[in-house]
Amino acid sequence: MPNVIEVDGIVKRYGDLVALDQLSLEVQAGEIYGLLGPNGSGKSTAIYCMLALLTHERGEVRIFGQTMRPDSYDSKRRIGVVMQDVAVFGPLTVEENIDFFCGLYVRDRAERKRLVADAIDFAGLGDFRKFLPAKLSGGLLRRLNIACGIAHRPDLIFLDEPTVAVDPQSRNNILEGLEELNRQGTTIVYTTHYMEEVEQICDRIGILDHGQLIAEGTADELKGMISSGDTITIELQDPNDAVIQALRELDFVSQLESSEGRIEIQTRHGERRLDSVLATLAAHDTAYSSIYAQKPTLNTVFLEITGRALRDHD
Amino acid sequence: MFWHFYRYRLLANLKQPQLVFWALVFPLLLAIVFQLTIGGIQTDRPIHAAFVENEAFSETDVYSRLIDDVNAADTPLKLRQLPAEEARQALFANELDGYFIVEADSRLTLHVMRSGLPQSVLQSFGTTIEQRRAQIEALLEGNPGQAARLIAATAEEELESSRGSEKDIEAAERVGNSAQTVYFFSLFGMGALFGASFAINEIEALEANKSAEGRRIRVAPLHHMRLIGSSFAVVLSLLLVCQLVQLAFIIWIQNLVIPPQLVPWYLVITLAGTFASAAIGAVLGVFVRKPDLAFGINVGLSLIMSFFAGMMNDQVRYNINTHFPWLSAINPAEQMTDALYSLYYYEDLSRVGRNLLMLVAMGLVLGTVAVLKLRRQRYVHL
Numbered sequence: 001m002p003n004v005i006e007v008d009g010i011v012k013r014y015g016d017l018v019a020l021d022q023l024s025l026e027v028q029a030g031e032i033y034g035l036l037g038p039n040g041s042g043k044s045t046a047i048y049c050m051l052a053l054l055t056h057e058r059g060e061v062r063i064f065g066q067t068m069r070p071d072s073y074d075s076k077r078r079i080g081v082v083m084q085d086v087a088v089f090g091p092l093t094v095e096e097n098i099d100f101f102c103g104l105y106v107r108d109r110a111e112r113k114r115l116v117a118d119a120i121d122f123a124g125l126g127d128f129r130k131f132l133p134a135k136l137s138g139g140l141l142r143r144l145n146i147a148c149g150i151a152h153r154p155d156l157i158f159l160d161e162p163t164v165a166v167d168p169q170s171r172n173n174i175l176e177g178l179e180e181l182n183r184q185g186t187t188i189v190y191t192t193h194y195m196e197e198v199e200q201i202c203d204r205i206g207i208l209d210h211g212q213l214i215a216e217g218t219a220d221e222l223k224g225m226i227s228s229g230d231t232i233t234i235e236l237q238d239p240n241d242a243v244i245q246a247l248r249e250l251d252f253v254s255q256l257e258s259s260e261g262r263i264e265i266q267t268r269h270g271e272r273r274l275d276s277v278l279a280t281l282a283a284h285d286t287a288y289s290s291i292y293a294q295k296p297t298l299n300t301v302f303l304e305i306t307g308r309a310l311r312d313h314d
Numbered sequence: 315m316f317w318h319f320y321r322y323r324l325l326a327n328l329k330q331p332q333l334v335f336w337a338l339v340f341p342l343l344l345a346i347v348f349q350l351t352i353g354g355i356q357t358d359r360p361i362h363a364a365f366v367e368n369e370a371f372s373e374t375d376v377y378s379r380l381i382d383d384v385n386a387a388d389t390p391l392k393l394r395q396l397p398a399e400e401a402r403q404a405l406f407a408n409e410l411d412g413y414f415i416v417e418a419d420s421r422l423t424l425h426v427m428r429s430g431l432p433q434s435v436l437q438s439f440g441t442t443i444e445q446r447r448a449q450i451e452a453l454l455e456g457n458p459g460q461a462a463r464l465i466a467a468t469a470e471e472e473l474e475s476s477r478g479s480e481k482d483i484e485a486a487e488r489v490g491n492s493a494q495t496v497y498f499f500s501l502f503g504m505g506a507l508f509g510a511s512f513a514i515n516e517i518e519a520l521e522a523n524k525s526a527e528g529r530r531i532r533v534a535p536l537h538h539m540r541l542i543g544s545s546f547a548v549v550l551s552l553l554l555v556c557q558l559v560q561l562a563f564i565i566w567i568q569n570l571v572i573p574p575q576l577v578p579w580y581l582v583i584t585l586a587g588t589f590a591s592a593a594i595g596a597v598l599g600v601f602v603r604k605p606d607l608a609f610g611i612n613v614g615l616s617l618i619m620s621f622f623a624g625m626m627n628d629q630v631r632y633n634i635n636t637h638f639p640w641l642s643a644i645n646p647a648e649q650m651t652d653a654l655y656s657l658y659y660y661e662d663l664s665r666v667g668r669n670l671l672m673l674v675a676m677g678l679v680l681g682t683v684a685v686l687k688l689r690r691q692r693y694v695h696l
Binding site: 014048051052053054055070071073074076077079081083084085086087088089091092096099100101103104105107148149 | 315318319322325326327328329330519522525526527529530531532533534535536537538691692693694695696
């Protein structure tokens with residue numbers, strides 16, 4: 001697959017603060033690339049630099065094979081942007097807003113009318129086309145924000161935290177809609193600090209912290225990079241020190257915490273850990289009410305790489 | 315793209331009641347309040363003059379009797395006698411159109427602050443008194459009112475023979491109460507300045523560092539100068555419509571009598587004021603980081619500048635003109651007020667031309683500064 005975006009060693013400073021530190025990444029055509037990082041990690045700055053809206057001190061951005069400049073109109077025509085802040089005009093109705101922003105890209109009126117109707121359907125705003133933005137709920141407003149960014153059917157869409165402050169149902173609708181766009185061939189760059197979202201929709205993920213891309217790959221590849229394995233949780237019916245000690249001595253256990261019959265075991269990376277735990281419980285004739293294993297999350301990955309949780313900054 | 319942007323931005327501005335209120339409704343409301351409290355633009359105001367009480371004046375009772383006679387008769391002249399300093403102050407305060415000093419050799423010296431029809435009438439009045447002194451004295455002795463009528467008739471003849479054009483007669487019909495008229499004209503200037511809010515609103519919509527909408531517009535494939543041009547056209551259109559409505563209000567509701575041949579001049583003044591105001595709004599919008607602060611500054615500046623232009627008190631305008639002429643020169647409200655005033659009372663086109671030049675220069679300088687800043691294509695901060 002050809003690269004749609006090539007970012008090569010971008011450095012962006014705000015005074016003494018280095019917002020982007022030698023950021024390099026590539027996004028292939030047809031993929032959903034997730035840029036994950038805590039608030040303030042440089043995600044929005046990275047997008048604005050890619051769009052040639054912000055100056056940067058060093059590095060280069062190429063989109064569709066062309067160096068991105070403010071006057072790269074051919075490339076810009078194929079790009080859609082959904083801002084973190086809702087970017088619609090309050091005095092205009094839903095339909096007028098979508099038509100206005102679509103009209104910045106599409107001149108033909110008949111084509112634009114069709115595209116606006118499609119965008120309204122896509123965002124599920126059919127019943128609200130004559131509403132002013134102020135009359136919409138938070139979720140609908142976010143959907144309008146997205147509709148304004150994608151109405152002109154771009155080949156590449158940047159979405160900067162589009163689901164902030166959105167209820168779970170609207171969030172699912174948005175994510176499903178994005179997956180549908182992707183199935184139709186649109187390349188998507190998606191920034192968020194919600195790890196569940198990137199795990200759900202992204203083909204590849206870049207983890208950004210302090211302006212640096214600290215890890216990149218698929219969700220499984222990222223989890224494979226760390227030493228942490230599954231987390232196994234057991235609810236014991238009759239806890240005793242002997243079985244806890246036996247569990248602690250298993251060679252793949254990196255950490256064990258016990259509290260009032262609930263044991264949480266952090267394992268090292270590897271396969272078939274649950275079998276060994278069950279065997280140990282059986283050997284000590286210990287009854288349990290529940291036992292389950294959880295795969296490591298991207299938060300675990302971020303925690304292990306940076307020593308901080310993704311949500312620490314929220 | 316130009317017209318697409320223009321159409322929607324025009325609509326977005328029109329659907330913001332606070333902008334239309336300040337640029338159009340508020341000045342009209344104030345005009346109505348002025349109309350109800352101090353009356354409208356008057357068309358037949360008297361001509362006020364005084365005789366200075368000096369030694370030559372007091373040597374004879376001719377002048378004091380003449381004052382009584384003229385005031386008692388049905389003429390537009392209203393005379394009084396005042397000490398020299400009071401006469402001077404009254405002239406500066408626009409309470410007098412001129413005052414006479416009786417010289418030791420009985421000549422009358424007329425002191426005025428500006429030229430115009432009332433001053434011409436006074437000049438004729440003085441000439442008539444000087445030339446027909448014996449006849450006037452005789453009339454004052456036995457025929458009350460006759461001296462006044464003689465002077466009025468002679469002054470009219472004098473006027474017709476010296477300037478004698480229809481223009482003067484039309485102008486005479488339009489002579490109004492200048493202080494009150496200044497209120498309305500400065501109100502017109504204030505409306506234009508308030509309209510600068512349209513420009514601030516447009517800059518907010520355009521600039522990526524001021525609004526999310528601006529960021530979205532800036533990443534679209536649009537040529538910046540075309541975008542700026544479209545936006546400026548939106549502001550000019552809105553401001554011009556608001557100003558023309560106000561002008562129509564002054565003409566039809568407040569009975570401003572404008573000769574047809576002068577209508578284009580009023581339109582040009584409106585256009586120049588609109589241009590300057592749009593440029594002021596653009597500069598505020600570009601250089602003041604927070605749009606709300608820019609709106610606040612604009613409202614404050616509009617009120618101050620129209621106050622300096624005489625909106626509340628004509629004396630303030632006079633004092634600013636006398637002591638801080640540079641402030642008057644850079645005050646668009648004063649330039650608009652003065653242009654309308656000069657056109658309305660004196661048809662002084664050279665002075666109107668100077669006012670227009672100042673307004674256009676202000677618009678060009680400030681507009682250029684704003685456009686240079688707006689032309690940037692990348693931002694250091696967002």
